[in-house]
Amino acid sequence: MNTGSGGPGEVAMTADDARTGEARTEAEQGLGSRAPEFVKARRVLHLSWQVGIFIVGLAVVIAGIIMLPLPGPGWVVIFGGMAIWATEFVWAQLVLRWTKRKVTEAAQRALDPRVRKRNIILTSIGLVVIGAILGFYVWKFGFEMPWKIKDQ
Template identity: 75%
Template sequence: MNAESDERQEVAAAAAGAATGDGATGEPALGSRAPQFIKRHRSLHVSWQVGVFIVGLAVVIVGIIMLPLPGPGWVVIFGGMAIWATEFVWAQLVLRWTKRKVTEAAQRALDPRVRKRNIILTTIALVICAAAMAVYVVKFGLVMPWKIEE
């Protein structure tokens, strides 16, 4: 082989490493994180993956149930995704995308112009709510809704 084809192979290997997380990006490699003795046996590994999927699914379902109810629904859903990410590449990619988007949103929220706009909008919303409450008190008095006599 010549030097040009060796160089191409090195570039391809570096690109493959970056795609799986082995490169200089600092992200862990994609794929199963099952113990080595489980990975060695196909049936044991499939059983492990089924177990991980069922546990992750149960956690995600509990999170979905918690969305309309009191509780940290989204945190639990992402916890289930993290369980899935220990075994499945698609879940690892979803979590990486989510982390990237959350980091971008946090950076945008810390931008001084955005913070100033958010403070102004919050102040306007509070003034509107206070005005609506004042109109209600003037019109109906300060009677609690459960003590209204018919």
């Protein structure tokens, strides 16, 4: 069982590592199935386990895709489905590692004071432009909806 938040370069300890007193970084941890040993020991049971994990992960990912245009945390649910797949499939583990790395890099870039200042300035300019357009619309047409405006 891993401890810690699993951030990049963070040292995580498994039960085996705790017994031996060793710690491994995320990159050093092995990829592969995290199924219980009694499941991995029986081929048919392990295959059934993987099929079940795939179906559950697929259902969660599909629910996330449905939530993208609808109200709901679509991307969070999609990444949750990927995390379910990552318990069994190496490809999903690699995708999640890549995604974590990219999200961490983006968060660090967003917290850079120069980037934050630029983003605040651009957002302010955008809000002023939108406000000017809305003000002009209300001045010209009042509070009428666009589809109810008569020829003037």
